[in-house]
Amino acid sequence: MDLLLLLTLLLLARAAACLVRLAVARRRRSQCYLLDYVCHKPCDDRKVSTEMAGSLVFRNHRLGLPEHRFLLRVIVRSGIGEDSYCPRNFVERREDAPTHQDALDEMDAFFDAAVADLLHRTGVAPGDVDVLVVNVCMFSPGPSLTSRIVRRFGMREDVAAYNLSGMGCSAGLVSLDLARNALRTRPASVIALVISTESIAPHWYTGTDRSMMLGNCLFRCGGSAALLTNDPSLGRRAKMALRHLVRANIAADDEAHASAQKRDDGSGRVGISLSKDLPKAAARALTLNLRRLAPRVLPLTELARFAVRNLCKNLVLSRGHAKKTHGPKINFKAGVEHFCIHPGGTAVIEGVKGSLGLDAYDVEPARMTLHRWGNTSASSLWYVLSYMEAKGRLKRGDRVLMLTFGSGFKCNSCVWEVKGCMADKGAWAECIDEYPPETMANPYMEKYSWLNDVQGDALL
Numbered sequence: 001m002d003l004l005l006l007l008t009l010l011l012l013a014r015a016a017a018c019l020v021r022l023a024v025a026r027r028r029r030s031q032c033y034l035l036d037y038v039c040h041k042p043c044d045d046r047k048v049s050t051e052m053a054g055s056l057v058f059r060n061h062r063l064g065l066p067e068h069r070f071l072l073r074v075i076v077r078s079g080i081g082e083d084s085y086c087p088r089n090f091v092e093r094r095e096d097a098p099t100h101q102d103a104l105d106e107m108d109a110f111f112d113a114a115v116a117d118l119l120h121r122t123g124v125a126p127g128d129v130d131v132l133v134v135n136v137c138m139f140s141p142g143p144s145l146t147s148r149i150v151r152r153f154g155m156r157e158d159v160a161a162y163n164l165s166g167m168g169c170s171a172g173l174v175s176l177d178l179a180r181n182a183l184r185t186r187p188a189s190v191i192a193l194v195i196s197t198e199s200i201a202p203h204w205y206t207g208t209d210r211s212m213m214l215g216n217c218l219f220r221c222g223g224s225a226a227l228l229t230n231d232p233s234l235g236r237r238a239k240m241a242l243r244h245l246v247r248a249n250i251a252a253d254d255e256a257h258a259s260a261q262k263r264d265d266g267s268g269r270v271g272i273s274l275s276k277d278l279p280k281a282a283a284r285a286l287t288l289n290l291r292r293l294a295p296r297v298l299p300l301t302e303l304a305r306f307a308v309r310n311l312c313k314n315l316v317l318s319r320g321h322a323k324k325t326h327g328p329k330i331n332f333k334a335g336v337e338h339f340c341i342h343p344g345g346t347a348v349i350e351g352v353k354g355s356l357g358l359d360a361y362d363v364e365p366a367r368m369t370l371h372r373w374g375n376t377s378a379s380s381l382w383y384v385l386s387y388m389e390a391k392g393r394l395k396r397g398d399r400v401l402m403l404t405f406g407s408g409f410k411c412n413s414c415v416w417e418v419k420g421c422m423a424d425k426g427a428w429a430e431c432i433d434e435y436p437p438e439t440m441a442n443p444y445m446e447k448y449s450w451l452n453d454v455q456g457d458a459l460l
Contacts, residue, residue: 030230032180033238034416036122037226039379039386039427040114040197046221048086050075050442053217056095060206067208074217076442079346079367083431084220084374087201098202103139106201110223111149115195118225119153124191126153131182131192135164135171135378137407138262139199149195168260169342170406171378172196172224173414177245179228189231197223198377205271212263212271218345222376222383238419240400244296245414248289253409256281260407278409279351285411286355286403294330297399297415302334329357332401336415338393339363340384342404343370352403365391368435372428380404383427390425390432394418 057063057071089095089102119126132155134146141148146161160182167174179192200221205212228242229235250256259278264270295303332339341352343366353363365387373383381402388394400416425432 030184031232031235032183032242033229033231033235033419034240034242035124035191035227035229035234035238036118037224037239037382037385038114038118038121039383040110040223040225041427042085042109042221046085046088046091047083048090048220049082052086056090056204056216059093060096062206062208064208067210067213070210071213071217074214077346078217078374079370079440080218080220080374081371081437082443083372085222087221089201090204095204096206098204100141100202102201103199104141106199106221107136107139107145107148107197108152110197111152111195114223114225115149115153115193118193118227122227124227126155128191129155129159129193130186130190131179132159132161132195133164133175133179133182133192134162134195135167135175136197136199137166137168137171137377138203140165166407167378168406168408168410169344169375169377169380170404170408170410170412172381173245173402173404173412174247174406174410175378176226176228176242176414177247177412180242180245183228183230186230189229189234191231191234192228194226194228195223196225196378196382198379203272205269207265207267207269207271209265209271209273211273211275212265214274215272218375220374220376222373222379224379224382226382235419239422240416241419243399243415243417244293245412246289246293246296247410247412248285248292249408249410250281250285250288251408251410253281253284256284256409259409279347281409282348282351282405282411283355285405285409286352289403289411289413290330290332293413293415294332297335297401298330298332299334302331306330329355332356335399336401337398338388338400339366340381340388340400340402341366343367343373343380343384344375344405346370348405364436365393367440371437371440372431372435378404378406386424386426386428387432387435389422390428392423394422396420 053075054072057068087106089098132146132149136145144163146163150159150161162178164171164175175194175196179194183190183192200219205216255277259275259281261273263273339358339362341349341363343349349363349366365384368387369380369383376383381404396418398418401413403413405411
């Protein structure tokens, strides 16, 4: 009897040990590590200066002086410098008559440069990629772009390929979330390739609706490719580890859903419409996202401080002793060292800066990315991160908050922890020493000074 009991206990102990080992192994494989990433730098002959942007505007004969004034004013004040990039059909003066091949050529130029570079830098062969996620909001050909990449690089027939479209500028973190979940469901260690870019070639708006002209002024060519893994052995040489990811989608609200959408104008011309409700939708989505993120990244002392100050403010207001003002701001710097903000435009950057109580140093990477690259849609966050890395800001143990917005309306965020050495200058290598520049004033401000001469409209 005693022997039987002893054997039973030994079997139970062995089973418990196996379960513990399995749980530990599964937990280790549930991690998501960033091995490396690449930001695309297009050819220099595709650079678009303010002068070239102005010529694009003047080539549209449907526009009158008020529309010329509006577009050039937005371009000059956009915060975008003289070295961002446009599609080749713009350079060839075919922006109003794009072909399907123009869009494919734009994608292929990015794939051939960025994806190949990333695989070479990491030593990962195309056949080693287990999960492939591609997001391009405005272009969804058949066969899909994922199939195009699988064929172009000779990936395995069992690679799990996901093709996302229509997700807007927030798609970078949507793709990251999809890749992370794919890693978690695999029984073994895997590698995921996440690609973010946008198709600009077929989407130059040629109409006269001002709400649809803004996209012409802000969006530029670019793209990013990132390699992720849940393999602990590869994680030892990873740059960062993903700690938290939060998504907020307020598409159930009609105004928010329509605040950024692709539609026809009154003349049947297609473009991206940005409505006056967009700032309100962005503010609401940001609030909902940060409300869920804060408990995950902030220490209890900061959460308690915020709760007490908020309670005191409400008590004072309830007694009628003070006018209603903005509530106390929660201090995200208590849990995060760096802020990687989507450079969707100067208004977006300044809005997030005010909402989070950030200073000029915190938003410098986003402002410089907008100046150098423009808004490259879902890949923009990676250019901001690359700026931080090129400037030597990221130290082991630092936490980086990525924050982005997109049509729908969506606000997505994630927090990375720096694990390895981050000293690569990447796409910024040739210009990082020039940033930040002494002045951000557009050099063509004087040339286009007539934009502010409303009295001269009749003469012109």
